Amino acid sequence: MRALERPAHRLLRAADAAANRLYGWHLNPIYQTGAIAVALLAVLIATGLYLLLFYRVGAPWASVAHLQADPWLGRWLRSLHRFASDALVVAVALHAWRMFAQARAWGARALAWSSGVILLAVLLASGWTGYVMVWDAFGARLAISGARLFDALPVLSEPMRRIFAGDQPIPGAFFFLNLFLHVALPLGAAAGLWIHLSRLARPTLSPPRALLIVGIGALVALSILAPSPLAGEANMLAVAPHVAVDLFYAFWLPWADALPPWLAWTGAATTLGVALIIPVVTRRPRTGKDAPSVVDDRHCTGCNQCPVDCPWEAITMIPRTDGRTTLVARVDPSRCVSCGICAGSCAPMGVGPAHRAGRDQLEALRLVLGASPPGFSGRVVAICCEHAAPAHLAPLRAAGAHVELLGCAGNLHSSVIELSLRGGAAGVMVFTCPPRDCRGREGPKWLHERLYNDREAELQARVDRQRVAIGVMAAGDLAGTLVAWHDFTRRLAPAPPEPLISVDEDLDALCDPQPLASRVERQ
Amino acid sequence: MTTRAVLGRLVGGVASIATLALLRAGSLTSMQTASDDAAVLRLSWSARPERIESCHRLSDTELAARPAHMRMRWECEGQFATYGVTVRTDGRVFVSDTVRGGGLRHDRSMHVFREFALRAGSRRIELELRRIEADTRSDAAESAAVASGSADANRETREAQERRTRRSESLPSLLRIDTTFTVPPRSVVLVTYVVAERRLVLRTP
Ligand code: HEM
Ligand code: SF4
Ligand code: SF4
Secondary structure, three states: OHHHHHHHHHHHHHHHHHHHHHHOHHHOHHHOHHHHHHHHHHHHHHHHHHHHHHOOOOOHHHHHHHHHOOOOOHHHHHHHHHHHHHHHHHHHHHHHHHHHHOOOOOHHHHHHHHHHHHHHHHHHHHHHHHHHHHOEHHHHHHHHHHHHHHHOOOOOOOOHHHHHOOOOOOOHHHHHHHHHHHHHHHHHHHHHHHHHOOOOOOOOOOOOHHHHHHHHHHHHHHHHHOOOOOOOEOOOOEOOOEEEEOHHHHOOHHHHHHOOHHHHHHHHHHHHHHHHHHHHHOOOOOOHHHOOEEEOOOOOOOOOHHHHHOOOOOEEEEEOOOOOOOEEEEEOOOOOOOOOHHHHHOOOOOEEEOOOOHHHHHHHHHHHHHOOOOOOOOOEEEEEEOOOOHHHHHHHHHOOEEEEEEOOHHHOOHHHHHHHHHOOOOEEEEEEOOHHHOOOOOHHHHHHHHHHOOOOOOOOOOOOHHHEEEEEOOOOOHHHHHHHHHHHHHHHOOOOOOOOOOOOOOHHHHHOOOOHHHHHHHO | OOHHHHHHHHHHHHHHHHHHHHHHHHHOEEEEOOOOOEEEEEEEEEEEOOEEEEEEEOOHHHHHHOOHHHOOOEEEEEEEOOEEEEEEEOOEEEEEEEEOOOOOOOOOOEEEEEEEEEEOEEEEEEEEEEEOOOOOOOOHHHHOOOOOOOOOHHHHHHHHHHHHHHHHHEOOOEEEEEEEEEEOOOEEEEEEEEOOOOEEEEEOO
8 A cells, every 4th residue: 555655645745836837836736635624524514404494304306396497596596505515525535545645544634534534424424315315316326226235234125116107106214314424424524534634733724715716606606697407306117217316425426336335445445445555654763854753851841832733742741750841742652743843842852753853853964063064154045845856956956056855844843944054055945835735834934933923933033034934835836936046046146154163162062051950941 | 918918818808618518517517317218127115025934832930930021912923024026027937036125134124226127019928926935834833713702802802903003004925016117218127015905016207
């Protein structure tokens, strides 16, 4: 399965690049699929409540026909409900694909993944019941196919398909149960969504406003201009020559009808099983870049910043055992996804995944500074997220940048910027992924806050902000990357040189105006 | 915004419209489900299979020896019948199968639901539902005269009545349909069992 991640990722990057060219990274809908899915669910609930007012289990098709006959509201709201459900399947499928391609299905994310799989199954099932509610040829076909599959299970001795034999009217209880399921399944999905997001801090539940308005507006326009027609009422004693099938919800229908039920069940169970097992088969050893974060108790001052910043709520504060009065941070490795964002939030550099904490970043920088020729000698440094757009690195180098890579821009300890400037860099530009594409979820956001809004661990006030910049490196938008770079380097030209530091300087004193020793004493 | 970016947004607008069109097309894909001369023969019924049993009348002493809630003048042992179903159209055998009552012990109603593709047009349909087991039932229990004036007369009458009712509700040992008629295109020809009339009927739209 891990072998599939690479091609899936390549394809995703190509799709991202295309969408970035067409819409710009701010509005790239494939970055927003989770939030778009939530917005579409909201549209479905709102339109569904209206449709429910008119639905009658005693006369299902007639009541839908009544709605369809109302050109002012009923017809297009019905279509909007349908098209939004279709868009929801597309959004969720893209969302799952993104998570898989970016290797975001295992470890602490396994709960989100497996609940997501269940959510998708519930979604498809509620679409199924929705179409049965209409009771046109497609609805009847879904009902009969479902009954055929159900009859293969040793549950009822009377085949469910007898209901649809045509020798007697279909019992109202069937439509009532179907309606109940159509309401209950989405309610179940809401509970499932809560579980889905339960391990995430501050999940993004809404796409950017412009995307929301344009996206929903487009679906409304489609519903008004080309509403979904309503086929004739289902007739159990006739074979419809053509059925208008919704492929998003009934892609399985041709197989399910053609295969023996046991094979159809086996296919469905295998697909579900494979989807559920992905967290296990894509799991990595918790070493190297996947090692969980750890707290160095000696340096933790109990400031409570990393628990706030951690996008997976993996850090808690607990009492210390070494006699100091403050609390100390503790990382729960089973909830930590090794994003490294905590490394950037800790002023005294007391937390972070192995080899990626603030101190490790400074050590690595010191090696660069110590190399020959020493320091950056007036060059401009580009610190780039390694996931952002690897194809842009060579052009950046060609444009004169000294490129350094980082697992996530949110890992960056602000001291690295200061040390780089003091090591002779003319300027430092940090290139992040488009914020909604950050695998660490909140890397660009926290970076911005730390550099410009004094969020711990803030870039010290003494650092000249003219010589620091944040840029976005989006796949497919090399021009955007280079324009940002050139704007920055032009702005740098007249900057006065910083006094060069010695690479042997004390890190604590350098990076924290209040040295660690004095902090500890005060507590 | 550069000219390139503006061009990109324009193409983006067109791509969005194309995506919406694709969304609608995917939502309303016409799937052919039957050719013009296709039709369906559907067998669908629920009925109680016959019970094949041998009964004997308990003597007063035997009856007294039974626990109070199990006292029945006639004690019967047996099983539920199985049936062979055969369907032919224009002489060609469509199905020849055995059907029996539902439940683990096959003591529940028999439920049948089968569908076969037919061609529209004039068709001869022969359907036979025939009990497989030979009739070993002793009718003595059903037709037994009730000893008049005995203390158990009421019970015995009631038992006999119950057996008669059960028998009248169960499938006869042989049911047949043999008919030639015009099957309309894209129609479902339904064969079902009417309990009240104890016969199979064929319904066309
Ligand atoms: C109704 C369906 C779904 C909705 C509304 C939904 C929505 C969301 C949202 C809003 C997030 C948070 C995104 C963020 O703030 O970073 C999320 C995360 C996630 N979703 Fe879904 N999702 C759905 C289905 C799925 C499916 C089908 C899968 C995969 C099979 C999936 C896998 C994930 C994973 C793994 C995460 C965690 C991402 C991370 O921790 O990095 N979701 N989902
Ligand atoms: S940010 Fe650093 S000092 Fe603050 S609680 Fe976390 S580990 Fe401790
Ligand atoms: S690396 Fe740090 S911020 Fe990221 S999940 Fe682990 S503890 Fe949280």
